[in-house]
Amino acid sequence: GIKRAANLPKADIIGSSDPYVVIELRRQTEGLKASPAFKYRTKKIMNDLNPEWNERFSTSPFEYEEDHKILVTLYDYDFMKSHDKLGYCEIPLTDLINKTGPASYKVLPCPDGVKHQSAGAEIILDFEVVAE
Numbered sequence: 001g002i003k004r005a006a007n008l009p010k011a012d013i014i015g016s017s018d019p020y021v022v023i024e025l026r027r028q029t030e031g032l033k034a035s036p037a038f039k040y041r042t043k044k045i046m047n048d049l050n051p052e053w054n055e056r057f058s059t060s061p062f063e064y065e066e067d068h069k070i071l072v073t074l075y076d077y078d079f080m081k082s083h084d085k086l087g088y089c090e091i092p093l094t095d096l097i098n099k100t101g102p103a104s105y106k107v108l109p110c111p112d113g114v115k116h117q118s119a120g121a122e123i124i125l126d127f128e129v130v131a132e
Contacts, residue, residue, distance in 0.1 A: 001056035003124040008049045011076035011084045018077040019051050020044040028067040044077040068093035085110040102126040
């Protein structure tokens with residue numbers, strides 16, 4: 001699940017952000033234009049640079065391939081214009097197979113994201129991979 005994020009950049013004029021997260025299961029060999037095998041979007045949290053979602057989700061069963069990755073993209077919600085990208089992280093699914101408990105991942109700047117991205121931002125995820 002998605003637990004929380006910390007030290008997000010200020011993307012709004014009032015000096016805060018309205019963050020939400022999109023989590024996608026993708027193949028590393030596929031480009032971003034290809035449809036993800038799974039996609040989940042959290043609720044938005046208004047005016048918070050250290051949001052806590054504590055949301056859990058599950059996917060339908062899928063055939064595991066070694067090149068699967070989890071793509072996590074943080075956005076700033078904007079009411080009247082397109083949403084700003086705050087950053088992202090990519091996690092190879094192989095890294096999550098034997099992991100237990102929450103793990104922290106550094107958020108990287110998006111090339112097409114907001115210009116004031118924070119190098120210190122991180123996201124805390126808690127995944128449980130269950131084989132059938």
